[in-house]
Every structure is written in C-alpha cells, then in structure tokens.
Amino acid sequence: MEFSMIFIVSNIMLLFSSAFAKTASPPSLSPTPAPAPAPDFVNLTELLSVAGPFHTFLGYLESTKVIDTFQNQANNTEEGITIFVPKDSAFNAIKKTTLSNLTSNQLKQVILFHALPHFYSLAEFTSLSQTSSTPTFAGGDYTLNFTDDSGTVHINSGWSKTRVSSAVHSTDPVAIYQVDKVLLPEAIFGTDIPPAPAPAPTPDIAPAADSPTEHSADSKASSPSSTHDGSSSHKLISYGIWANLVLATFGVLVLF
Numbered sequence: 001m002e003f004s005m006i007f008i009v010s011n012i013m014l015l016f017s018s019a020f021a022k023t024a025s026p027p028s029l030s031p032t033p034a035p036a037p038a039p040d041f042v043n044l045t046e047l048l049s050v051a052g053p054f055h056t057f058l059g060y061l062e063s064t065k066v067i068d069t070f071q072n073q074a075n076n077t078e079e080g081i082t083i084f085v086p087k088d089s090a091f092n093a094i095k096k097t098t099l100s101n102l103t104s105n106q107l108k109q110v111i112l113f114h115a116l117p118h119f120y121s122l123a124e125f126t127s128l129s130q131t132s133s134t135p136t137f138a139g140g141d142y143t144l145n146f147t148d149d150s151g152t153v154h155i156n157s158g159w160s161k162t163r164v165s166s167a168v169h170s171t172d173p174v175a176i177y178q179v180d181k182v183l184l185p186e187a188i189f190g191t192d193i194p195p196a197p198a199p200a201p202t203p204d205i206a207p208a209a210d211s212p213t214e215h216s217a218d219s220k221a222s223s224p225s226s227t228h229d230g231s232s233s234h235k236l237i238s239y240g241i242w243a244n245l246v247l248a249t250f251g252v253l254v255l256f
C-alpha cells in the first residue's frame, strides 16, 4: 500500500516535472539552419583574392582572360587543374620590362605556363619528377621539370628555378600552390639570359616580409554556433530529474 502510494506520488511528480519542462522549453528554438549548399566549383578569383597576396598574378589572369580558361578547367572535375601562383613579391623581384616588353600573346603564354591541365596533390609530384618534362597549359615547348627533394617540390622552367612554398588549396579537382618566383618559360626567354634574377632594381618599394603565410583558404572552418537558448530548459529538465531522484531515494528509505 505504502509502495503504491509512493509509486503514484512519484508518477504525479514525474508528470508535473516533465510537463513543466516541456512547457518551459522554448518552442521558438529555431531549427538549426541547413548548411549553405556547398558549391561544387572553386571560385578561383575569390580564392586568389583572399589568399596570398596574389594580386599581381590575379591581375594578369584577368587582363589576359586566362582566368576563364583556368576556371573552366577547375570546373572540369574529371581532370582538374594545378596552378602555381607567384606572390606579389615574386613579381617585384623581376625587372619591370621582363613582362611589359612581351607581346600580348607571349604574356598570355607566360600566364598559361603557370598551370597544369590536371590535378596533382603534392604527393603526386614524386611520380611526376620521374617523368622528364611535364606539359603545361601553354602547350608545345612550354614544359616544366619537377624534382621532389624529400617532400619539397622544386620546379625548373629552364629559366626560373623555384619551389612550392605552400599549398593554398589542394582538394581534387583544384590545386593551388604558392611559388617563390615567376615561372619564365625557356620557350620565350631562351637560355642565354642569366638565370639569376636581376638584382631588384626597385629599391623604393621594400619587398614585404616574405614570411610564408601558410594562409590556407581551406582552414576557414565554419564553426557551428552553439545555441544558448536551450540552457534554461535544460536546467528545468535536470531539476525534474533531481526531483525524481530525491523522490526515489525517499521511497527506498520508506520501504526499508
């Protein structure tokens, strides 16, 4: 008899507490917004304008319209694309006339020369370095040689020797690697030009500290914002649980 009384009382308490918790919990707790529809394509313009600074290269991509060629290839998820992007400081390190004296077609070739019509992860350069010359987007004689030196990818254009200094983006189908120098093709510049870059003739502009900013566009993780709305109802629910626990303990004490 005593037991059934306790049982009934505890059930009533339980009903009350749960009902209370229910009404207390804000019904306005908005459903967590569905994640923004992830675009299948990587917007190269957007990516290059936030990383880097790669403004000079982006400027050439746009003025030569090569950006359309590259974006089209980036949209092509079958092959993908690998782009070597020199930082603004790399452009400052070459003579102004090096690029300004080129014909518009030559300039376009130089920019096309900075990409491979296939996605390569950094690890895949190990196998690329075994093949002799890798064709670039510029086609024909516009090839690059890669060597993998214990994880560091070295690039030789015949005229420029540089290395991949950081991966800006490397998710199939788009790889964007930062390089320390502008890749000048042997097909245009030949081999007679001294391979050492001209001592910077622009002392007026102190080159920005060339610290490798490992700024990865990938790392822009969208942290799910925690909702604080639930905390009050949570307290009430745990209060209900506590009440039931106390009641149960009481019931046990009465029983024995």
Ligand SMILES: *[C@@H]1O[C@H](CO)[C@@H](O)[C@H](O)[C@H]1NC(C)=O
Pocket: 043, 044, 045, 046
């Ligand atoms: C790519 O990004 C640029 C700069 O944010 C923007 O102007 C352009 O419309 C975007 N292109 C597409 C196809 O979304």
Ligand SMILES: *[C@@H]1O[C@H](CO)[C@@H](O)[C@H](O)[C@H]1NC(C)=O
Pocket: 041, 068, 069, 071, 072, 075
């Ligand atoms: C790439 O794909 C995006 C999204 O589908 C589209 O807006 C854009 O026009 C495409 N760009 C090119 C050059 O194909």
Ligand SMILES: *[C@@H]1O[C@H](CO)[C@@H](O)[C@H](O)[C@H]1NC(C)=O
Pocket: 097, 101
């Ligand atoms: C570049 O062009 C300028 C003027 O058009 C000329 O004076 C200069 O010699 C050229 N430089 C080279 C490296 O051809």
Ligand SMILES: *[C@@H]1O[C@H](CO)[C@@H](O)[C@H](O)[C@H]1NC(C)=O
Pocket: 132, 133, 144, 145, 156, 157, 158, 159, 186
């Ligand atoms: C690239 O490699 C090939 C084959 O090893 C070689 O003949 C060529 O001279 C190299 N080119 C450069 C720019 O080092």
